[in-house]
Amino acid sequence: MTRVFNFSAGPAALPESVLRQAADEMLDWQGSGMSVMEMSHRGKEFIAIHAEAESLLRELLGIPPNYKVLFMQGGAIGENAIVPMNMLRGKTSADYVDTGEWSKKSIKEAKKYGRINVAASSADTGYTSIPARQTWKLDPDAAYVHICSNETIGGVEYHFTPDVGAVPLVADMSSDILSRPVDVSKYGLIYGGAQKNIGPAGLTIVIVRDDLIGQALPITPSAFDYKQQADNDSMLNTPPTYAIYIAGLVFRWIKAQGGLAAMEAHNRAKAALLYDFLDTSGFYRCPVARDCRSLMNVPFKLKDEGLDEAFLKGAKERAMVQLKGHRSVGGMRASIYNAMPLAGVQALVAYMKDFEKAHG
Numbered sequence: 445m446t447r448v449f450n451f452s453a454g455p456a457a458l459p460e461s462v463l464r465q466a467a468d469e470m471l472d473w474q475g476s477g478m479s480v481m482e483m484s485h486r487g488k489e490f491i492a493i494h495a496e497a498e499s500l501l502r503e504l505l506g507i508p509p510n511y512k513v514l515f516m517q518g519g520a521i522g523e524n525a526i527v528p529m530n531m532l533r534g535k536t537s538a539d540y541v542d543t544g545e546w547s548k549k550s551i552k553e554a555k556k557y558g559r560i561n562v563a564a565s566s567a568d569t570g571y572t573s574i575p576a577r578q579t580w581k582l583d584p585d586a587a588y589v590h591i592c593s594n595e596t597i598g599g600v601e602y603h604f605t606p607d608v609g610a611v612p613l614v615a616d617m618s619s620d621i622l623s624r625p626v627d628v629s630k631y632g633l634i635y636g637g638a639q640k641n642i643g644p645a646g647l648t649i650v651i652v653r654d655d656l657i658g659q660a661l662p663i664t665p666s667a668f669d670y671k672q673q674a675d676n677d678s679m680l681n682t683p684p685t686y687a688i689y690i691a692g693l694v695f696r697w698i699k700a701q702g703g704l705a706a707m708e709a710h711n712r713a714k715a716a717l718l719y720d721f722l723d724t725s726g727f728y729r730c731p732v733a734r735d736c737r738s739l740m741n742v743p744f745k746l747k748d749e750g751l752d753e754a755f756l757k758g759a760k761e762r763a764m765v766q767l768k769g770h771r772s773v774g775g776m777r778a779s780i781y782n783a784m785p786l787a788g789v790q791a792l793v794a795y796m797k798d799f800e801k802a803h804g
């Protein structure tokens with residue numbers, strides 16, 4: 445068996461030890477005689493798995509007791525509709541900050557449910573920056589302010605938590621949740637799909653302050669009503685049980701690594717290695733402004749895009765895959781989430797140097 449260094453943006457690499465444990469427990473979870481996939485979501489075994497996953501997530505992120513943790517489905521794209529349905533709360537409009545492909549999608553979907561004010565946009569920089577907070581045109585009567593904390597495609601990440609006053613801050617954290625400590629109390633709601641930094645696709649994490657729920661639009665499907673899900677421990681419908689189990693194993697792994705502070709140090713070391721190399725090279729370049737470069741997704745371009753195919757082919761020969769950039773941006777993108785070891789980034793930089801020597 446050979447495992448590759450998988451630089452996929454999502455679904456993405458998982459810690460190998462988690463996959464091994466899941467493999468060991470596949471046919472018989474801890475003497476139950478069955479796979480987690482085969483368990484009733486209301487049975488005592490799965491209830492324990494679910495409770496442990498929630499409690500580890502609360503511990504890792506330091507989630508205050510007045511926040512609900514929901515394990516839902518529908519992904520972040522589902523949340524693009526579910527958020528306005530739940531969070532408009534009788535108000536007519538919400539503010540959105542436009543920093544790239546994912547915030548554009550959020551804005552487009554939210555417009556089906558309310559008046560959406562684009563409070564700031566970095567479109568004028570080709571989405572290579574985050575608009576300075578002082579330039580945001582916020583409406584004090586907005587139901588909430590929505591940001592995407594890490595633009596997975598553009599590789600642009602907030603390195604500050606914007607102060608938006610009394611209006612609840614809502615963040616799509618799909619691609620940087622658990623990559624570093626976060627002060628959850630500064631947010632009204634945090635959501636994210638699991639398949640970048642947490643576990644398998646199919647699970648969506650929602651962390652929401654409890655005073656903000658219970659006023660969903662009447663058209664809201666029950667399965668997507670935060671209050672109904674909170675009142676039912678996220679089991680109004682059958683939750684994505686296997687994905688929750690794997691997420692729980694990943695949470696344990698993060699804790700064993702030293703928690704989110706250790707994750708941040710690990711992620712900073714990997715990102716620094718790659719960005720420092722990009723900045724010293726005349727052959728490769730990263731288009732993103734330095735103060736908002738993502739620790740998770742590193743887009744870069746070769747001087748001559750005619751070499752892109754050869755670069756990808758050579759990477760594959762060295763067991764490094766999924767480096768092709770998103771079609772909307774072109775070039776390359778290395779996604780280096782929590783589970784990517786430092787050795788993976790070292791191997792990538794070594795390869796990039798060799799490729800430059802051969803083609804530069």
Ligand SMILES: *Cc1c(COP(=O)(O)O)cnc(C)c1O
Pocket residue numbers: 454518519520521522546592594595596616617618619637638640
């Ligand atoms: C991947 C991603 C999404 C889309 O998530 P789905 O699970 O496919 O719905 C949305 N926002 C961000 C920031 C992402 O990285």
